[in-house]
Amino acid sequence: MKRKITLKQIAKELDVSVSTVSKALKDSAEISVDTKEKIKAFAKLYNYKPNNIALSLKNRKTKTIGIIIPEIVHHFFTTVIRGIEHVANEKGYNVIICLSNNSFDKEVLNLEFLANGSTDGFIMSVAKETQQKEDYHHIKEVISQGMPVVMFDRVIDEVICDKVVISDKHGAFEAVQYLIDLQCKKIALISTVDYVSVGKLRTAGYKEALTTNDLEVNEDLILKIEDVDHSQEKIEEFLKGKDIDAVFAVNEQFAVNAIKALTKLGKKVPNDVSVIGFTDGVVSKSFIPSLSTVNQHGEDMGAKAAHLLIERLESETEEQIFQTTVLDTSLIIRDSVKK
Amino acid sequence: MKRKITLKQIAKELDVSVSTVSKALKDSAEISVDTKEKIKAFAKLYNYKPNNIALSLKNRKTKTIGIIIPEIVHHFFTTVIRGIEHVANEKGYNVIICLSNNSFDKEVLNLEFLANGSTDGFIMSVAKETQQKEDYHHIKEVISQGMPVVMFDRVIDEVICDKVVISDKHGAFEAVQYLIDLQCKKIALISTVDYVSVGKLRTAGYKEALTTNDLEVNEDLILKIEDVDHSQEKIEEFLKGKDIDAVFAVNEQFAVNAIKALTKLGKKVPNDVSVIGFTDGVVSKSFIPSLSTVNQHGEDMGAKAAHLLIERLESETEEQIFQTTVLDTSLIIRDSVKK
DNA sequence: TTTCAACACGAAAACGTTATAGTCGGTTTT
DNA sequence: AAAACCGACTATAACGTTTTCGTGTTGAAA
Structure with a gap:
């Protein structure tokens, strides 16, 4: 098995110096045409490629x-x-x-x-x-x-x-505003715990949209999820018996889970409850009903x-x-x- | 802004040689305890970490x-x-x-x-x-x-x-066998073009399952998709008017699209048609009905x-x-x- | 006193490059 | 014919390490 060839090996083989080889391969004017051609041919034959590591170190x-x-x-x-x-x-x-x-x-x-x-x-x-x-x-x-x-x-x-x-906050704002424009009044929020920066911001956007439209922020309609793995049960429990007409979720997973929970609870999406998620993923497009989302680009x-x-x-x-x-x-x- | 410190700089600063610094940091017995401590303290202070590139080159x-x-x-x-x-x-x-x-x-x-x-x-x-x-x-x-x-x-x-x-072929075989065991007789296949190795293998598994069970391989029930982006329309067209009781798809996307198409055509999944896909992705779990798949681990x-x-x-x-x-x-x- | 380890450290090479600064024989200039 | 120049190379240093092989200074043994 032939190992990767180096300048030094080429130099030795052709009986020239390393610098000559290096220059020849860079087509330097310092080297005669004959020599350059000879070296290039040889390098090509052995598929010479400069070593990245050496270059990185040098440069x-x-x-x-x-x-x-x-x-x-x-x-x-x-x-x-x-x-x-x-x-x-x-x-x-x-x-x-x-x-x-x-x-x-x-x-x-x-x-x-x-x-x-x-x-x-x-x-x-x-x-x-x-x-x-x-x-x-x-x-x-x-x-x-x-x-x-x-x-x-x-x-x-x-x-x-x-x-x-x-613009996490503004994205959330727009989504909630859209729901409000649809005449939704009781909009639930499914978010993450506050230390996740984006969750916090999206929650802020949700609240701002409500207050801007003179709707009251009801903390009972806000769910903050810590453990993503068990979100489904949490969301079901949260939505049970809640009188709402829309859900805004801060990610795709939560939105899907919300729709599933709502369906389970006998509510129809979108007829009874409208749902908007955040982040446009593969699921959003495929899901039935297909999911409205805030696209993050x-x-x-x-x-x-x-x-x-x-x-x-x-x-x-x-x-x-x-x-x-x-x-x-x-x-x-x-x-x-x-x- | 302090640039990343090197052995050489430490050596110069402490008025020792580079080798001494190197050895000291590796806790070599060659170096006196005093010197080692001095060097280590200095290195720690300046947060010295060996340069990966140089190490790569050397080693x-x-x-x-x-x-x-x-x-x-x-x-x-x-x-x-x-x-x-x-x-x-x-x-x-x-x-x-x-x-x-x-x-x-x-x-x-x-x-x-x-x-x-x-x-x-x-x-x-x-x-x-x-x-x-x-x-x-x-x-x-x-x-x-x-x-x-x-x-x-x-x-x-x-x-x-x-x-x-x-075991692409065997995975496909098992899936189709499962469908056959459910008494499905007219199983459609939605695959990729043959040059995609896995598509070819899964198609082979499908065919083998059929012949093993003395079912005829009907090329009319096989769709091979080249352009993934327009698979939805292709699949709809393909399924239109087909008399089938099951679909096996070689990936998740095709399976989801098949279910959508079937629903559109007025067929119920799974009551009228059973569907199994390949590759267990996020969509499979979320989709309604949730998707049966061959898990690739x-x-x-x-x-x-x-x-x-x-x-x-x-x-x-x-x-x-x-x-x-x-x-x-x-x-x-x-x-x-x-x- | 001479010899010899032991000790603590330094010099140098090597990894594969490139760039700068020579070198050397030959040709042109005056 | 001496000075300058030029073409075609080579030597060397440098990037940041590690490691092998010195080497100079001790202190102790002979």
Whole structure:
């Protein structure tokens, strides 16, 4: 088995110096045409490709960007990855993905790994556990060491870096406003616990929509779910006997579960109760009735994040001004709301 | 902004040599306790962490494994990634993911990138376009250069390496057999075009189940879909007026679309027609009726692939015997088949 | 006093590149 | 014919590590 060939081996084989080979392959004018051709032919024959690691070390840049996300089996995150990947590749960057599995410790490890030379910068959405602990020293640390970081979706205010978020609050507002415009008066909210930043924001949007329309915020109509795995039962229990005409859920799963629970309780969606979810995933389209949702445009988000990061990587100046890009959501109305 | 500190800087600062610093940090017996403590304290203060790139170059191993998949916004692949990631991390490896977007050219680029020093080996599922072209020289090339490769799901017989597949044919067989046991006689198949290896295998399983039970294979009951994006219309058209009592679909999407089409055509699932899909995704569980499927155990698949790869990476001997692991599927019966 | 370990450290090579700065024989310039 | 130049190379340093092989200074044994 032939091992990957190096410049040194080519040089030895052709009895020239390493520098000559390097230059010849870069088509340098310093090398005679004859020699260049000879070297190129030989290199091609042995399928020479420069070693990335060596290049990275030499150039002190890896042309690689890291992604740290809490979970990969998750439609939204994969769309973001796709967006990142797309623009990264376009700009000649590769992508390395690390999963925190929503664990703080793993996030710290990932960060350390990515920051120790493996990448030029990274894009991350913080783990749930991290948001709960409110411990962001690891992120601040790498930033202070000069590693550019872009946060998306679950961002942290106290960490100073570029950020890309959607207008969670406004997206929720619009959804609830839509329900109100349909004459819904008793709108339930199914949200996550407050330390998840996006859950909190969406809850705020819900409340604002109500108060703006002079509707009372009734805490009895608000459910905050901690444990996603048992959401179905929680939601059933919550909806039982509630007199409502609409449900706004902060994610797709909760919305689907709500519809199932409602159906079980003998209520028809959308005739008796309208339902709007958040995040447009695969289920939303397929579900019957198809789900109305607030679309987060994950791919755009990833693309924007990648642009921000690469721009920072390639700008000469050490710009200390950071920006937070807020992307609009859009409301996709399907069959789960009455017309 | 303090840049990442290096051994050299520490050495200079403490007025010792680089070797001393290196040894001290590794707690070498060669260095006096005093010096070691001094150096360690300093290193800790400046949060010294060795540079991965330099280590990779020196050790000629990156402790990184690559993954090349056709698509990331895809439940099955993400479960595989999760499985890979899990065992990789356990064994001290990191994971770098490249997407081919089902494009041959991009797959070639990914392969080149990963093979040029960035990873110690990789795990891949080939792009649709590659299977169509039947051009596998790029994969053979890297293998011949000594890069360990493990293929999963969409594997190529003529490429010699370790492989992990599920028993596609047998999984399909079991599903169809189940339908036959329910007294279904007119079972339609919704598959992909034949060059997609798994589609072909599942089709074979379908046919075998029929013939084993002395049922005739009726090509009129078989639909092969090329363009996934317009599958809904294709399926509707196909099912229109067909006299069938069951549908077996080779993926989740097709199964869901089939149910929708059937409903549209006035047939009840599961009372009039039973439906079984392939691949247990998010939609299967949520859908109403919930979908019976052949579960592919993606996470196990990823875990197995990672084990195979790492084992090869860490074995001294250049074992030339490759293995193909066949994982069992399991049939998950939910509401889309009559009881 | 000489010899020899033991100790504590440093120098240098190596991993694979690229860029800068030589080198050397030959040709042009004046 | 000496000075300058040019073409075609080579040597070397550098990126950040680790590791092997020194090496100079002790203190003790002979």
